[in-house]
Amino acid sequence: MMKKNSGHRMHFKWLMTSAKFYPLVLLFISSIGFAQKNKPYREDLSSLRPKVEMPPDQKRKDSIRQIRPDVTPTKTINAKVDAILDSIDRVNQTRKFIDGFTIQVYSGQKREDANNMIKKMQEEIPEMIARLRYEQPKFRVVVGKYFTKLEAQSDLLLLKRKFSTASLVPEKIPVK
16 A cells, blocks of 8 residues: 555656646747737728818919019128138238148158168059158158048058058148
8 A cells, every 4th residue: 555655646746846837838838829920010091091182273373383583682792701702812822831631651860761761662652752851850751741631541541551650640731
């Protein structure tokens, strides 16, 4: 009798441990039934829209464009605008330099190194002309004259591939 009873106990224990998972299985199966479908929602509502007919004479009035007569100006400010433009022109004529940028390839105290850099640039990138500048106490090798940083960016990237020391520096550009 003992053996029969122990078999029932094992079966009962197994049922009790597996019964814990029944709600999870039930929840999983029920969620499959409520899964969202991947079909787009479509509904024909044209039967519910009101149908409006416009009278024929109304259609013609809307399509005709009215031409307005030319308006002649009565109060002009041309003299004031001309005076301002003339003053701006005089300021621009007196300016000898404008703010801009150049690409500096070398900066150092040895003239030989600067000349070697110019020769190397002529070999590597012949389409760009390098200039030697002496600004006490340094020799500088610079390339190009640019009005904006954006304008100089493409040349700067090209130079950085060959010369890692290349950098964009502000400079006064002479106006001709």
